Amino acid sequence: MYDEFAMIYDRFMSDIPYEEWASYIDEVVRANVVASEDKLKLLELGCGSGNLTSYLAKTYDVTGIDISKKMLEMAKGKCIDAKLYEMDMRDMKLDERFDVIVSFCDCMNYMPDKKGLFDTFAESYRLLEDGGVFVFDMKTECYFRYDLDNSTIVEDEDDVYLVWQNCYDSKKKENQYMIDFFVKDGEKYERYREVQSQYAYTIAEVKELLVKAGFEAEVVAEDGQSDGSEDEVRNFFVCRKKR
Ligand SMILES: C[S@@+](CC[C@H](N)C(=O)[O-])C[C@H]1O[C@@H](n2cnc3c(N)ncnc32)[C@H](O)[C@@H]1O
Structure with missing residues (x-):
């Protein structure tokens, strides 16, 4: 997966609103995470070829991980100011903690089973600072x-x-x-x-796994304003780790 396809991936992503997603992430962070004098530390799961990463790196101290070597090579070619590692999000070999964790553009939909989703949520909970926020999107059934x-x-x-x-x-x-x-x-x-x-996973299934992993979670529609629903194309999950 994402082998040779990586070399043409960016060509077909021109309609993806990466800049808007980065602004949405900023809004969620401002509303949830206590600001600090230093840049906040952000981990991006499934950073792919670095399209969102390049916007995030302007504001945050970014670490990106992806399971595809070829996608990471594309990201590295863009000389983004971020640390990039080949890693499976279900089992992240990281021991530092982050203020913000994000994952955008359907990465969670690649999980073939609930165990994979739960393991990713549990790993994200482990790597998040207390008071931190984990934001990701999912396409609906x-x-x-x-x-x-x-x-x-x-x-x-x-x-x-x-x-x-x-x-x-x-x-x-x-x-x-x-x-x-x-x-x-x-x-x-x-x-x-x-x-x-x-x-595809239902909102209820995802929320249950998030709560089991320790998070408080809410689901928001793609417009960022209304509640998410099963009728949307894509929902955002905003998950808080309590202080
Ligand atoms: C649709 S692409 C999105 C890439 C990037 N987030 C973007 O917005 O362009 C999905 C990415 O998730 C990665 N991915 C899928 N399963 C993964 C896993 N278990 N661990 C880490 N990355 C994974 C793929 O390699 C791919 O780069």
């Missing part, structure tokens, strides 16, 4: 079932041609993405295929 299932997306650019097919299995709550892409290499096109799965 509604999005997988009604927007993505059976859809095919085609992107045609001068040097890359991409076909992305989706199939949602409502029993397994699994959306399979089959991404075929062709990258121009001189006069020829090299073909690549990447198959990924994302999984």
